[in-house]
Amino acid sequence: MKKKSLKTQLSLTIALVVLITVALISVLSNILINQKFKNYIAEQQKQKTQDIVSSLSQQYDRKTDTWNTDFIHTIGMYALYDGYIIKVYEIDGNSVWDAELHDMTLCTQVMADISERMQKKYPKINGEFTSKDYYLKQGLNAVGVVSISYYGPYFLSENDFQFLNALNTILASVGAISLFFAIYIGWVMAKKICRPISKTARMTKEIAEGNYEIRFEGHTGTIELDELVSSINNLASTLDKQEGIRKQLTSDVSHELRTPLTTIGTHIEAMIEGVWEPTTERLKSCYEEINRITNLVKDLEQLEKVENDNLKLNITSVKIEEVINTITDNFETEIYNKNLDVSVLGTANPISVDKERISQVLINLLSNAIKYTPECGKIDIILEDCDSSLTIQVKDNGIGISEAELPYIFERFYRADKSRNRKTGGAGIGLTIVKSVVHAHGGKVLVTSKIDEGSVFRVILPRK
Numbered sequence: 001m002k003k004k005s006l007k008t009q010l011s012l013t014i015a016l017v018v019l020i021t022v023a024l025i026s027v028l029s030n031i032l033i034n035q036k037f038k039n040y041i042a043e044q045q046k047q048k049t050q051d052i053v054s055s056l057s058q059q060y061d062r063k064t065d066t067w068n069t070d071f072i073h074t075i076g077m078y079a080l081y082d083g084y085i086i087k088v089y090e091i092d093g094n095s096v097w098d099a100e101l102h103d104m105t106l107c108t109q110v111m112a113d114i115s116e117r118m119q120k121k122y123p124k125i126n127g128e129f130t131s132k133d134y135y136l137k138q139g140l141n142a143v144g145v146v147s148i149s150y151y152g153p154y155f156l157s158e159n160d161f162q163f164l165n166a167l168n169t170i171l172a173s174v175g176a177i178s179l180f181f182a183i184y185i186g187w188v189m190a191k192k193i194c195r196p197i198s199k200t201a202r203m204t205k206e207i208a209e210g211n212y213e214i215r216f217e218g219h220t221g222t223i224e225l226d227e228l229v230s231s232i233n234n235l236a237s238t239l240d241k242q243e244g245i246r247k248q249l250t251s252d253v254s255h256e257l258r259t260p261l262t263t264i265g266t267h268i269e270a271m272i273e274g275v276w277e278p279t280t281e282r283l284k285s286c287y288e289e290i291n292r293i294t295n296l297v298k299d300l301e302q303l304e305k306v307e308n309d310n311l312k313l314n315i316t317s318v319k320i321e322e323v324i325n326t327i328t329d330n331f332e333t334e335i336y337n338k339n340l341d342v343s344v345l346g347t348a349n350p351i352s353v354d355k356e357r358i359s360q361v362l363i364n365l366l367s368n369a370i371k372y373t374p375e376c377g378k379i380d381i382i383l384e385d386c387d388s389s390l391t392i393q394v395k396d397n398g399i400g401i402s403e404a405e406l407p408y409i410f411e412r413f414y415r416a417d418k419s420r421n422r423k424t425g426g427a428g429i430g431l432t433i434v435k436s437v438v439h440a441h442g443g444k445v446l447v448t449s450k451i452d453e454g455s456v457f458r459v460i461l462p463r464k
């Protein structure tokens with residue numbers, strides 16, 4: 001099958017629908033008008049003969065027993081022009097006025113004209129000239145007789161035909177004008193609908209070729225098309241973001257790997273070339289760097305998992321206090337080694353969250369608090385429950401974070417005071433995971449901190 005453009009198909013469909021509608025309206029109105037018109041004409045003819053009879057009746061003067069032939073002549077001639085041939089007789093049969101006697105040629109011509117017109121236009125009605133006699137009465141007395149002959153069962157005068165022709169011309173013109181407008185409006189509509197579709201098609205092609213910055217500006221004026229356009233725009237921006245994340249991740253990972261790999265590389269090279277003795281100390285340093293890389297890879301795996309899994313949270317009713325107790329138990333050794341004072345304050349009703357993901361959030365926050373709080377420090381985990389949300393605070397009196405660094409700590413691979421943190425081994429991913437999970441739950445994480453005084457991390461989870 002030959003493919004047609006959407007624009008052509010829409011224009012043709014609209015034009016076809018209008019053509020059928022106009023044709024149907026024309027045919028139906030023609031039939032109806034013709035039908036009604038015939039009834040009207042038949043009624044008119046009945047009225048006309050009654051008028052002729054009544055006007056003629058008045059032309060007899062009973063006192064003088066005479067007929068006003070001048071008036072009868074006028075009435076007869078008018079009737080003749082209208083297609084009625086009349087003959088007037090006195091009651092005893094004497095002729096008073098006879099159209100045929102008066103002007104035979106005109107009568108024949110009128111009859112011929114009407115017959116020809118009617119047979120041409122209405123051959124089916126098999127009409128012919130017929131005569132009918134009517135008594136001319138004054139009161140109850142018949143004073144004469146009139147014989148009226150006309151083309152029956154009905155006939156249309158020249159004017160009637162002209163009227164019908166004019167009507168048909170108007171209908172045909174209305175049809176033609178509507179068709180023209182239909183084609184024009186159809187074409188304009190089709191163009192309006194097709195333009196954004198063609199544009200989005202071109203856009204998707206460009207997106208497929210890797211141009212993720214492209215966007216459809218403005219509105220189409222059609223709800224469904226606007227939805228299509230905004231989906232394409234979203235698709236482009238999502239791909240753009242993912243592309244950004246991919247590039248950022250590649251550069252971050254290579255940056256993070258470069259330092260430990262260089263250290264290991266130079267150490268081992270020096271030992272192979274005999275510049276350095278392979279002492280336990282040096283091998284331990286290499287092992288630590290390898291450990292750092294292993295931890296980094298683990299963190300990356302976890303980050304990747306969290307960002308993907310956030311799309312499908314496994315929500316259940318969770319008792320947060322129980323989760324916190326399990327976590328603090330797991331950190332028992334670290335807490336004991338640093339002689340930290342950890343307390344859980346407040347209570348909370350069960351909340352609908354993904355238990356595993358929220359546990360990860362609390363593990364990351366508590367492990368940071370333990371990492372960045374010196375020996376004999378204090379850590380409080382405070383629960384604040386209300387109808388609309390649950391707030392979990394992890395508060396420590398540790399080393400704190402400087403004001404300049406606070407805005408960046410949730411960013412991937414960001415470590416405040418890098419030299420200070422190299423020893424701790426963190427890759428700067430823990431808080432990125434915290435933020436990502438809390439956001440996936442529709443909540444938020446806030447932080448306040450002061451250098452050498454401590455930090456407070458606040459996780460606010462909405463109750464849905």
Ligand code: ADP
Pocket residue numbers: 364368369372396398399400401409410414415416417421425426427428429430431432454455
């Ligand atoms: P890391 O693995 O390095 O701990 P995070 O993403 O968990 O990475 O944290 C980012 C940075 O924020 C850390 O390097 C640290 O400097 C800072 N930070 C996080 N939590 C605390 C805290 N409780 N006290 C002080 N600094 C913190």
